[in-house]
Amino acid sequence: MSSADRHAAAPALAAVEKRFSAAAERGFSRAALASTAAATWLALAALTLRWPDVGEWGRGSELAIAASVIGLCLAALACVEFGAFGPAATARAAPLRRLTPWLCALGIAFSIWELLAAKTGVLPQPFFPPPQAILEVFTDDYAKLAESVLASVKLELLGFAFGASAGFLIGVWLGWSRRFGYWVHPVLRLIGPLPATAWLPIAFFAFPSSWSASIFLIGLTTGFPVAVLTSSGVSSVNTAYYDVARTLGAGRWFLVWRVAVPAALPHVFVGLFMGLSASFAVLVTAEMMGVKAGLGFYLQWAQSWASYANMYAALLVMSAMCAGLITLLFKVRARLMSYQKAEVKW
Template identity: 50%
Template sequence: MSNHSAIETISTAEISPIKRASTLSANPELIYAAGAWAVSGVITLLWPNTQEFERTTDLAVLQWIFAALLLVVHVFRGQLAGLFRKLHYNAWRLVALAVLLSIWQVASAKLGLWPQPYFPPPQGVLDAYIKDYVRLADSIRASLILLFFGVGLGALAGFLTGLSTGWSPRVGYWTIPFLRLFGPVPATALIPIVLFVFPTSFSGGAFLVALATWFPVAVLTWSGVSSVDSSYYDVARTLGAKERFLLLKVAIPATLPHLFVGLFMALGGAISVLVVAEMLGVKAGLGFYLDWAQGWAAYGHLYGALIVMAVLFSGVTTLLFFVRDRVLVGQSGGVQW
């Protein structure tokens, strides 16, 4: 390479980050987002409420702090490049969130279009977080323990059921009719029986969550084992592989993509069963918290718990896909999140 070409390459490498930064700075979406949140804070504080609501000032201050943070990230985008890229990509979503928050604020607290206490303003939800964070944290802990215990038990049972069904025709002779007959029965239909039969509400709830997890994991694992190309087994047998090797090194690895699809499907059903079981019988968790809040007409607490559930269970699903991407390295496609 000539000296002229080397200098040109180095210059291009040095200039391209600056050029990229200037291109991003020419797009003021993050400034728009900061402005939207600042205006939303003004509406919260300066527009008079139809009645007294606690935490109105606190909410406005939090909105302005968030707007200031967005401006800081924009100004120091060179030093905070990773955070800036994420916020810049979601800038219009942040604008939409600020607009929706303002609509909620105006309709509930400013104009009184939404009847109280059934539709409290955003500061009502904030007040619930501040006053009842201990009970809410205990509910989150109880739900996560029950969810992970039940899903883990159900996933293990479903994997073993599906693996043995697809691998052994003798086992499949008995398990396939059972899967087809009892698998589609909703786990929630068994709540009255389970909570009566099991000694504790936790064990009954764990069984229901495990049951909701077991069926999709078993069916997808069974499908994965059955769909393995027979030529893989033939090649392995030609090289002297035994049945144990075929099962552990051929069948199970080829089944893993199907297993994670089954886990994704099972997780949604397990979360639904978890909440229903907590509302009807298990005396702990977010479902129990929702039932308690509704019984006491504490609708700020109820909406706060719903928001927590959305964030929490979305995070659990994201964790599942993070594990899948680490286990199935290099395999694209399938269910996306």
């Protein structure tokens, strides 16, 4: 290669070198973060095993094993980020890479929690049990927790389905029919803003069982936002859609269910998200007040016996259940409305 050719190729070579240098720097940074995260979890395992507990806590060895497994996985991820297993493995590690900062923060948080609760006794007991106490609940009381989860899911889904269906139908006719809105809208404005817990005495008196009363309260909480937002969506549909459909010979039912409802679906799903979130508060309250099964009942039982580890475990399960149902609802929305970018993220 002549000197002129080398001079012409110099900028391209410099750009390639710069790109490779930036990639190597990013790989080193990701590997350093993964190594730090691995060190935090391995330190938690060593702290749990080597430092004697202040009180008598079980499942310490199981917690140390779990922390060691997570730490070793993160150490393997650090090796992948260094390029020890090739670019293909580095590309496949992308999903775990996004979790690395959170895993590092959780390792530090668990270590501090273990130190303050189990090793030094700074946190007052039994109000702040250490991590192994909550792990013991999942390993020893899993049958009762699973039974409570099934009861809560059944009650939540029935109440949510009842409220969402009623709210959707009411909202469609509120947005479509002025006559229907004239009679129903004032009632909805009177009843809807009231918290569902205010209806507890009336519901438990009017319904034959606390279980059916709880379904009614969950449905009432869900139905109000669904009805309001569905009505808003139907009433705001562009009239040009109706004109085009009428020109093609569409009748009234076609206009309602094939024009108005599909156009109002974004509003409907926002109402469903709001109703599902609000219904969980009513679910817990209803289970504490009268239902003899479910996570709310489990929480009340744990609190009455000062079993705070059981209470925190139930709260974690409840949070996972709520997040799972909302995620499922978002997936349904994405499937039904793949043509539209979601305005609400989860």
